[in-house]
Amino acid sequence: MSTPTYHAALCISPDHPSLPGHFPGYPLVPGVVLLEQVALALRAWRDERLVRVVEAKFVAPLLPAEQAELSLIENGARVRFEIRRGGELLARGVIEGGSP
DSSP: OOOSEEEEEEOOOTTOTTSTTSSTTSOOOOHHHHHHHHHHHHHHHHSOEEEEEEEEEEOSOOOTTOOEEEEEEEETTEEEEEEEETTEEEEEEEEEEEOO
C-alpha cells in the first residue's frame, strides 16, 4: 500500500530539448514537460502510468534550472498534483492513473 502523499524535487535542465522553442530568448518550462514530471512521479510512487489528465492549471512559470517541488496527494480514485517553488503555486491539477 502506498502512502497518501508523495513529494519529489523538480528541476528542468537548461539544455532540455523543448526549451529553445518555448520561448526564444526567454525560455520557460512548457506545461507538457511539467505533466511529464507528474507522470514520472506517479510511476515512481505507485508504479502506475498516467491515464488521464482530468484538470490542469498552470498559474506561474517555471524557469530552466529553478528548483521546485512536486506533490501528489491521494484524492479517492484520482490523484491531485501541485508544483510549487518555495511557497508559490506554479501548477495544480487532478490526474488518473492505471496499471503499467
